[in-house]
Amino acid sequence: MLGRDQYQALLDGAQITLQVSALAILWGTVAAVVLGVVSLSPFRPLRWFVRVYVEVLRGVSAIILIFWAYYALPLFGVDLSAMQAGVLALGLNLSAYGAEIVRGAVQAVPRGQTEAALAINLSGWQRLWSIVLPQAMVAVLPPYGNLLIEIMKSSALVSLISMSDLTYEAQSLRQNRAADSIDIFGATLIIYFAIALGITGIVRLLERRFGRGLDTGRAGTAFGAAK
Amino acid sequence: MTLLQVSPSTWDWEFAREILPDMLRGLRVTVEVTVVGIAIALVLGLVLAMLRRSHRRAIRWPVGLMVEFIRSTPLLVQLFFIFYVLPDYDIRLSGWSTIVIGLALHYACYTSETYRAGIESVPKGQWEASTAINLTRMQTWRHVILPQAIPTALPALGNYVVASLKDAPLASSVSVVGILAVAKEIQGDTFRGMEPFTIAGVLFLLVSVPLAILVRLLEKRHAFERT
Numbered sequence: 410m411l412g413r414d415q416y417q418a419l420l421d422g423a424q425i426t427l428q429v430s431a432l433a434i435l436w437g438t439v440a441a442v443v444l445g446v447v448s449l450s451p452f453r454p455l456r457w458f459v460r461v462y463v464e465v466l467r468g469v470s471a472i473i474l475i476f477w478a479y480y481a482l483p484l485f486g487v488d489l490s491a492m493q494a495g496v497l498a499l500g501l502n503l504s505a506y507g508a509e510i511v512r513g514a515v516q517a518v519p520r521g522q523t524e525a526a527l528a529i530n531l532s533g534w535q536r537l538w539s540i541v542l543p544q545a546m547v548a549v550l551p552p553y554g555n556l557l558i559e560i561m562k563s564s565a566l567v568s569l570i571s572m573s574d575l576t577y578e579a580q581s582l583r584q585n586r587a588a589d590s591i592d593i594f595g596a597t598l599i600i601y602f603a604i605a606l607g608i609t610g611i612v613r614l615l616e617r618r619f620g621r622g623l624d625t626g627r628a629g630t631a632f633g634a635a636k
Numbered sequence: 637m638t639l640l641q642v643s644p645s646t647w648d649w650e651f652a653r654e655i656l657p658d659m660l661r662g663l664r665v666t667v668e669v670t671v672v673g674i675a676i677a678l679v680l681g682l683v684l685a686m687l688r689r690s691h692r693r694a695i696r697w698p699v700g701l702m703v704e705f706i707r708s709t710p711l712l713v714q715l716f717f718i719f720y721v722l723p724d725y726d727i728r729l730s731g732w733s734t735i736v737i738g739l740a741l742h743y744a745c746y747t748s749e750t751y752r753a754g755i756e757s758v759p760k761g762q763w764e765a766s767t768a769i770n771l772t773r774m775q776t777w778r779h780v781i782l783p784q785a786i787p788t789a790l791p792a793l794g795n796y797v798v799a800s801l802k803d804a805p806l807a808s809s810v811s812v813v814g815i816l817a818v819a820k821e822i823q824g825d826t827f828r829g830m831e832p833f834t835i836a837g838v839l840f841l842l843v844s845v846p847l848a849i850l851v852r853l854l855e856k857r858h859a860f861e862r863t
Contacts, residue, residue, distance in 0.1 A: 464845060464848075465841065467848070468840065468841040468844045468845045468848065469802075469837045469840050469841055469844070470801075470802030470803065470805055470840060470844075471802070472802075472803075472805050472806060472816065473805060473816065473833070473836050473837050473840055474837070476816065476819070476820070476829075476833050476836075477833040477834065477836075477837055479829075480823055480829030480830075480833050481829045481830045481833040481834055483829070484828070484829060484830040485830070558707075558708060562708070562709065562710040562711070563710070564710075565710035565712045565713055566710075566712060568712070569712075569809060576710065576712060576713055576716075579713065579716070580716065583716075583720055589724065590720045590721045590724055591721045591724060594713060594716055594717040594720065594721055595717075595721075597713055598705070598709045598713055598714070598717065601708065601709040601710060601713065602705055602708050602709055605708035605709070606708070
C-alpha cells in the first residue's frame with residue numbers, strides 16, 4: 410500500500426498535470442474558436458492558412474510536437490522551459506482539433522439565424538458573439554469534452570521532458586522502490602480517471618447551461634419537456 | 637544548456653542527410669508497431685462491442701467500466717503498468733510486446749465504441765426476424781448483424797488507424813527504438829535537436845497526412861453510396 414508521503418507526491422504531481430492541462434486548454438480553446446471562425450471567412454488566403462495549420466498539427470503527433478518544442482525550438486533562439494514547451498505543444502494540438510469542431514458547429518447553425526440577426530441590424534461582431542456562437546456551443550460541447558480528456562491524457566507526455574507531473578512522480582516512486590509498482594501505477598491511473606470524470610462532469614453542466622431554452626440540444630431543457 | 641547555446645543555430649543539411657537513414661529505420665519500427673497493434677485492436681474492439689451487448693449484466697457492466705477506464709487514462713501510464721507491474725507477477729514482456737499490447741488494448745476500447753454505433757444502427761427488426769427463423773444468438777451475430785454493422789463502422793475506424801500511428805512513438809518510453817528514440821539518441825550524442833526532431837516531424841507528416849486523406853476519401857465515398 411502507498412504511504413502518506415507517496416500519496417502526497419502523487420497528488421503534487423496531479424497538481425502539475427492539472428496546471429499544464431488547464432493552461433493548454435485555456436489558450437488552445439481561444440485559438441480553436443478564432444481559427445474555427447476564421448476558417449469560414451470569405452477571405453481565401455485566411456481559409457488556406459487555417460487549412461494548412463490544422464492539417465499539419467493534426468498530422469504530427471503530440472509527443473513529437475512536445476519534443477520538438479523542447480529540443481528544436483531553442484536552436485531557433487526560442488528557449489522554452491519544460492512547462493512552456495508542454496503548454497505550447499498541447500495547446501497547438503488542441504487548437505487544431507478544436508478548430509474543426511468549432512467550424513462544424515458554426516456551419517450547423519441555421520442560416521436563418523444570421524439572416525434574422527442581420528434584419529434586426531446587429532453588427533457582424535454581435536451576430537457572431539450573441540447569436541451564432543451561443544447556439545454553436547450546444548453542438549461543440551459533446552465532442553469538445555472528449556477532446557479535453559484527450560488533451561489531459563496527452564499531458565502525461567510532459568513527464569518525458571522531465572516535468573514533475575503525475576506520471577513523472579509515479580515513475581520516480583517506482584525507481585526509488587517506494588512501494589509496489591501495482592499500487593503506484595494503480596493509484597496513478599485512478600487519479601487520471603478521476604480527473605477525466607471531473608472534466609466530463611463540468612462539460613455536462615455546461616451542456617445543460619447552454620442547452621437551456623433551445624429545443625434542439627440533447628440536454629433536457631427547463632421548459633422543453635413539458636411541451 | 638550552455639552547449640545548446642554554443643552550437644550553431646542554423647539548419648545543417650549535411651548533418652540532416654547523415655542521420656536520415658537511421659531516422660527512416662526508426663520510422664519503420666514505429667509503423668510496424670502501429671500495424672500489428674491496430675490490427676489486434678480492430679478484432680478485439682469488435683469482441684468488446686459484442687460483450688457490451690451481452691444479455692448478462694455480469695459481463696456487460698465490467699466490460700463497459702473497463703472500456704471507459706482505459707479510454708480515460710493516458711496510454712503512457714498504461715504502458716508503464718504493463719512494463720513494470722506485470723513482471724511482479726512473473727509476466728515478462730519485451731518493450732516491443734508492451735507497446736503492441738498497449739496500443740491494441742487502448743485502441744480496442746476506442747474502436748469498440750465505433751463498432752457499437754454500427755451495431756446500434758442495425759434495425760431492431762433484424763434481431764426479431766432472426767429469432768423468428770430460430771437462429772442462435774451466435775448465428776444472428778455472424779450472419780445477420782455483423783455483415784450490416786461492420787461496413788457502417790469501417791470508415792470511422794480508419795480514423796483510429798491514423799490516431800494509433802500518432803501514439804506509436806510512445807514506444808521510446810519502453811525502450812523500443814522507433815523514430816522518436818532514434819531522434820532522442822542523436823540529440824543526446826550530438827546536442828543538436830533541431831535536425832532530428834524536425835525530420836521526425838516531417839517524416840511523420842509524410843506518413844500520416846496521406847493516410848488521413850485516404851480515410852477521408854473512404855468516408856466520403858461511403859457517405860455517397862449510402863444516400
